[in-house]
Amino acid sequence: MAARILSERFYERDTLTAAKELLGCFLVRKIGRKTWRARITEVEAYVGEDDLACHASKGRTKRTETMYGEPGHAYVYLIYGMYHCLNIVTEKGGFPAAVLVRAVEVEDVPKKETDGPGKLCRFLEIDRTFDAWDVTRGEKLWVERGRLGKGEEIEATKRIGVEYAGHCKEYLWRFEIAK
DNA sequence: TGCCGGATCCTG
DNA sequence: AGGATCCGGCAA
Incomplete structure (x- = not known):
């Protein structure tokens, strides 16, 4: 199990x-x-200070401190004053990068309840108290190995809601499972 | 200190 | 298409 x-x-x-490897997990x-x-x-994916869509593009601040921290920790922030978004910090400590979880599927639960970054946090009761939470310990919130099913493929498209990010908005850094 | 806008979602 | 609703970042 562990x-x-x-x-x-x-x-x-x-x-x-x-x-990409988080898909299916x-x-x-x-x-x-x-x-x-x-x-x-x-x-x-949100990668480094050069990525104008990444919160860390504004440099190291109290809010982005978590992204500069150790990989395998959650980065949770409040958006539009009412929704939370869950990310998992990646790369080596000191380099700000993270993966935003945008949609999940739960057995016996309508997709509509978990098919957006704000919605999945609401459903799973994830808020800012989980910011900097270590998701490798298997306590309260963690991630388990999973894989794509037969016939499933990864589709790469532009990220959502980052029109302000100059040339970075064109990056195909959104990944989803396609059939 | 004040203001502006956002990695969203829901309703009309 | 617009409103909810509040915090972070920047200008003043």
Whole structure:
């Protein structure tokens, strides 16, 4: 059981690689006696200060400190005053990068409830108290190894909601499972 | 200190 | 198409 949990080593790599490999893996959230297993189906990569869409493009601040920290920790922020977004920090400590989890699927739960970054955080009860949370320990929130099914492929497209990011908005850094 | 806009979602 | 709703970052 514990062996399936993705370790710091998994995250301490090129962000695009880690992002793609997270597809098909399971985001696990334990709330009291209840354990949700959510299959990751869509992610986006945010890489370094040169990526104008990345929060770290404004440099090291209190908010982005987590992204500069150790890989395998959650970076959770509040967006539009009412929704939370879950990222997992990647690459070596000191280099700001993370993978945004944009959609998951939970068995017996309508897709509509978990098919957006804000929606999945609301469903899984993830808020800013999880910022900097270590997701490699298997406590409350972690990720387990998973894979693509037969016939499933990775589709790369532009990231959502980053029209302000100059040339970086063109990067095909959004990855989702396509059939 | 004040203002502006956002890695979203829902309603009309 | 627009509103909800609040915090971070920057200008003043």
